[in-house]
């Protein structure tokens with residue numbers, strides 16, 4: 001039963017601003033993922049919530065109470081670190097029971113709670129080992145177990161899966177999502193991996209340079225990114241972002257001049273005028289090869305992923321355009337193809353990168 | 360050719376090493392021998408290597424200087440001053456290692472510079488203070504002064520051991536509800552135990568060998584072995600055998616203690632693998 005609220009939270013190290021004016025309200029039992037490129041201030045924000053980093057400006061509220069001046073040990077939150085930060089000289093059981101021990105919980109209750117958490121994470125057989133006798137994945141579980149045992153108000157995760165191999169990461173992702181449901185807990189999760197964000201979050205907060213660019217449900221971000229940064233960051237393979245100029249407006253359609261001489265006709269339900277520079281955003285799966293049109297390019301690279309095939313097409317722009325086609329599509333390198341666009345899955349951004357809203 | 364050349368070089372180095380070691384050790388060895396000689400044997404020319412050993416010197420020295428009382432003073436001063444220094448240094452080192460600011464370095468250098476200051480520079484003020492608070496010739500005053508003079512070194516050593524502990528481990532403990540003293544007790548002390556032990560050992564040895572303050576602010580009541588030997592040397596300057604016995608008796612305890620603890624010391628000084 002815990003909520004978290006950030007009111008105009010800012011952080012500077014010396015005179016360098018790292019987190020700027022972040023506002024966020026996390027609901028009870030919500031799974032919020034903070035995502036953004038390396039160095040954008042995610043960890044710093046999380047550490048301010050934890051109480052490990054002083055808040056330069058603004059307020060952090062837990063359950064409606066300002067906790068700016070409450071120290072980390074008194075906030076009642078649990079954090080899982082990227083490096084796991086297990087206590088090297090203690091057994092797994094002692095690691096997991098440490099918080100309870102400090103809280104004065106008696107030995108029997110402690111052991112019972114540790115065992116309960118160990119069962120959830122399949123750690124029962126490892127309780128007497130020390131951290132250095134565990135694999136990376138097992139250490140990770142212990143770190144999570146240490147958080148579970150405490151029954152904290154809010155779980156904080158700082159890139160907990162980034163030291164694991166790809167297969168284990170997928171498995172732990174699923175387990176964490178399941179854990180979130182079974183514990184009914186409020187969780188805040190930091191990652192720079194947008195797939196983790198998309199798969200686990202109730203709500204994603206995309207950050208860049210210390211600023212929240214957009215917050216919303218995964219599909220909301222996917223379908224309605226507010227700017228080119230979010231558009232390019234969310235989704236894999238990435239959205240194609242192509243600079244273009246409005247060449248003509250005919251009735252309710254606008255003709256866009258693309259680099260390399262291609263043209264694209266789009267429904268002009270957005271505020272467009274002739275000569276305006278825009279960025280066209282098209283997801284790879286919204287592009288396909290067609291028989292007629294004026295948007296063309298030559299296939300440069302083909303990636304057969306098994307479930308689908310990605311074609312990288314050179315239309316004469318700076319970057320190759322990614323097109324997602326069926327896994328067994330008949331394509332060959334240097335084929336010159338015409339591209340068709342799913343018109344209602346097309347995004348337009350102005351010259352500052354902000355989304356042009358459909359009327 | 361190079362294999363034999365290398366071997367020869369190695370042999371040469373070993374011989375030089377042993378020679379230097381022997382030259383350095385010889386006075387100690389000679390003193391130890393002399394301690395068991397009669398005065399005539401000790402003064403004999405040419406020097407005697409074989410003689411009838413006797414414990415007379417020790418008995419006489421012990422009686423004249425009150426060996427046991429001074430030894431007890433030495434033990435209590437060196438151990439208690441070490442505990443005192445460790446208790447003061449641990450929180451200081453904790454703060455500097457984990458909550459340092461950009462002035463921490465300057466503070467640490469300043470502390471060390473105090474250690475470099477010649478003690479004689481503050482002898483008179485401290486002497487006068489001790490006179491006015493009536494603490495002259497007390498083990499209490501000696502313990503506090505020696506403890507404080509070893510403090511910078513102890514802080515430095517603890518600081519470097521604490522630095523080895525990844526700060527995320529302490530942050531995890533904070534999230535688990537551990538306040539600073541709890542972190543010290545349950546994490547830093549167990550994790551850096553070998554380092555703390557070698558710090559303690561070094562501080563004990565330094566305190567044991569401390570003679571400046573012992574000579575200047577203590578006398579018969581609180582005097583340590585260092586003082587006893589010094590005063591004995593003044594009065595018995597020409598009696599080599601007795602003087603040797605006294606010196607041997609004053610260094611032997613700490614040598615034996617150090618020898619027993621040397622594994623601990625080596626472990627602590629080469630320690631650095633908590634990660």
Ligand SMILES: Nc1ncnc2c1ncn2[C@@H]1O[C@H](COP(=O)(O)OP(=O)(O)OP(=O)(O)O)[C@@H](O)[C@H]1O
Nearest residue numbers: 013018036037038039040041042043044045191192
């Ligand atoms: N203690 C510090 N002193 C000065 N600058 C810092 C400090 N900690 C972090 N920074 C700076 O703040 C910025 C944000 O750091 P932060 O660790 O929050 O990034 P992040 O988003 O978590 O990145 P990553 O994905 O690489 O972990 C970085 O530019 C970093 O250099």
Ligand SMILES: [Mg+2]
Nearest residue numbers: 042043044159
């Ligand atoms: Mg980070």
